[in-house]
Amino acid sequence: MSSFSVTEPTNRTKWFAGTLVIAYALITMIPLVWIGLTGFKSPADAISYPPKYVIGSDSEAGFQPTLEGYVNLFTTRTRQTQDYLDANPPENWADEIVRQYDMVIVGPSKFGERFMNSVIIGFGSTFLSVFLGTLAAYAFSRFKIPLADDLLFFILSTRMMPPIAVAIPIFLMYRQLGLSDTHLGMILLYTAVNISLAVWLLKSFIDGIPTEYEEAALIDGYTRFQAFYKVVLPQAATGIASTAIFCLIFAWNEYAFAVLLTTANAQTAPPFIPTIIGIGGLDWPAIAAGVTLFLLPVMIFTILLRKHLLRGITFGAVRK
Amino acid sequence: MAEVSLKNVSKAFGKIVAVDDISMTIEDGAFVVLLGPTGAGKTTTLRLISGLEKLDSGSVFIGGRDVGNETPAQRDVAMVFQQYSLYPHLTVRDNLAFPLRSPILKTPEDVIAEKIQKIAEVLQIPHKLDNKATELSGGEMQRVSIGRALVRDPSIYLMDEPLSSLDAKLRADLRVELKRIHADLGSTLLYVTHDQIEAMTMATHVGVLEEGRLVQYGTPKDIYENPSSVYVASRLGLPRINILPSELFPGNHKAPQIGLRPENIKQGDGIDAKVMRAEHLGDQTRLHLEVAGHPVTTLTDPHQDYIPETTIKISPLNPLYFDASGARVV
Numbered sequence: 001m002s003s004f005s006v007t008e009p010t011n012r013t014k015w016f017a018g019t020l021v022i023a024y025a026l027i028t029m030i031p032l033v034w035i036g037l038t039g040f041k042s043p044a045d046a047i048s049y050p051p052k053y054v055i056g057s058d059s060e061a062g063f064q065p066t067l068e069g070y071v072n073l074f075t076t077r078t079r080q081t082q083d084y085l086d087a088n089p090p091e092n093w094a095d096e097i098v099r100q101y102d103m104v105i106v107g108p109s110k111f112g113e114r115f116m117n118s119v120i121i122g123f124g125s126t127f128l129s130v131f132l133g134t135l136a137a138y139a140f141s142r143f144k145i146p147l148a149d150d151l152l153f154f155i156l157s158t159r160m161m162p163p164i165a166v167a168i169p170i171f172l173m174y175r176q177l178g179l180s181d182t183h184l185g186m187i188l189l190y191t192a193v194n195i196s197l198a199v200w201l202l203k204s205f206i207d208g209i210p211t212e213y214e215e216a217a218l219i220d221g222y223t224r225f226q227a228f229y230k231v232v233l234p235q236a237a238t239g240i241a242s243t244a245i246f247c248l249i250f251a252w253n254e255y256a257f258a259v260l261l262t263t264a265n266a267q268t269a270p271p272f273i274p275t276i277i278g279i280g281g282l283d284w285p286a287i288a289a290g291v292t293l294f295l296l297p298v299m300i301f302t303i304l305l306r307k308h309l310l311r312g313i314t315f316g317a318v319r320k
Numbered sequence: 321m322a323e324v325s326l327k328n329v330s331k332a333f334g335k336i337v338a339v340d341d342i343s344m345t346i347e348d349g350a351f352v353v354l355l356g357p358t359g360a361g362k363t364t365t366l367r368l369i370s371g372l373e374k375l376d377s378g379s380v381f382i383g384g385r386d387v388g389n390e391t392p393a394q395r396d397v398a399m400v401f402q403q404y405s406l407y408p409h410l411t412v413r414d415n416l417a418f419p420l421r422s423p424i425l426k427t428p429e430d431v432i433a434e435k436i437q438k439i440a441e442v443l444q445i446p447h448k449l450d451n452k453a454t455e456l457s458g459g460e461m462q463r464v465s466i467g468r469a470l471v472r473d474p475s476i477y478l479m480d481e482p483l484s485s486l487d488a489k490l491r492a493d494l495r496v497e498l499k500r501i502h503a504d505l506g507s508t509l510l511y512v513t514h515d516q517i518e519a520m521t522m523a524t525h526v527g528v529l530e531e532g533r534l535v536q537y538g539t540p541k542d543i544y545e546n547p548s549s550v551y552v553a554s555r556l557g558l559p560r561i562n563i564l565p566s567e568l569f570p571g572n573h574k575a576p577q578i579g580l581r582p583e584n585i586k587q588g589d590g591i592d593a594k595v596m597r598a599e600h601l602g603d604q605t606r607l608h609l610e611v612a613g614h615p616v617t618t619l620t621d622p623h624q625d626y627i628p629e630t631t632i633k634i635s636p637l638n639p640l641y642f643d644a645s646g647a648r649v650v
Contacts, residue, residue: 029323215392215405216401217390218371218372219372219393219394219399219419220393220468221396221419221424222422223423224391235408235409
């Protein structure tokens, strides 16, 4: 192309922009890659200096990958006498790994349970926030509601103070109500925090869907709710997907309330992971393994919904 | 199909009165065209009948039943929206099937397939049936939206300028097609337009709206030949009727204004008119004249040439008389 175009960037601009984006992406990826690598190191390699970052190499910067971190993450272990160890040969590969420290596996750790708590509470509150948020946003968008603007502002105002400011009242309230350290309690709490975001995001999406579609459906023989379900919902899918991702990221990563309100029963992964303590110091490979696994669900969820998310983030800018 | 009647129907949006005390009866099997400029209340009238807007006062009867408290679905009306309003997430086929699959109609799928095929052929879109609704041109979208109404057999079809975004040829085709569907099925239709050709060619009755009021209701011929006011007379006829002070012409002065349809101006004798220009349209020639400073348009023989700035003689034929406010004087 020799002619100059207003809308098409030149090749040089494209290269420059592309290089910049890739460089930026690589820099932001470093901590993630580091966490991922650390999960497969031995405790000694994890804290060695200069750092080791080449998998399976014998060089100065190389380390031999091991599943030690993951085994430690999922098991509880105890030290045994040499007599016991000699009398009981290792039963499996995981046992073999812990034998090098004269230990045996005595049972599973709490990690699996904590991880499941995170899944239940994270996805439960996301579902509830998006479900209630969609209905509320539709009502705000379509019906004449007295004081609608004030109500919307009120809903938003719940996000204006830092959560920690209400932590103590909520702690006391939850104890009275028997919601402390329960899944339901955490789902309700995260839903309460997320719903303002959900209502506001979804309202702007639903505002963008012309009312004529519902009117056509009403004329075509459907009730208001059927029209909502058959016509509005499919078109709001983009907004619902991106709202769900935002809600899940918040609920999944939340730490302050989780550490305060949950202990034995409903504790989520974020307050649990830092408590993984090894022999004679923090067990960094196990912590890194926990973090790596903890990152996966949000990543998978986002990748599954990314088609919608890309359109969702640019909402308002690309209305036909 | 059913008779639909409005009794003293009014609707205001804030301070703007959109529909002002309209009463009319759309007989079973009638093709009624509502004519009027933008803002005259045509679309609001349709929406009041369909139930998309609530009445401020008055009543709407469909088949003798007061439908004031019924939902649009219960009223059993089909509507073609001016903005198409096709469901963007569905294919053309599913758009057409949408009303048939409603909980009220629950049509069997084989009947749906048959009806869709038939209507698609009428509207010349069978090759587009599996396209997404968003992948159509404006004209195709409009045809699908007409089709979505025509697949049904409702009490009344309500159509809001359904042909407005089609090209001239397709518009002419569909005009004929709608007229044929009306004749074949004996459907009741209420049709909103500001296109007088549509009104004249399709309507059994025409209602003329002015600022929310129904100012005249009758057959197209009646409205054309016996308009009740200058406003109504100006709505039908192309070129528009000439409204002139009656003292321009000698003789009968029973009212201050006369209305002359372009075809009702005789040439040869009478008063002087200066030729401004002639527009040759092929089958006819529009001759623009000036009489004592007033522009006058008339139709004339397509084969004759007129030289600008020359003077010819004209005289009125069957003039209509109007008083100073524009009301007809008979």
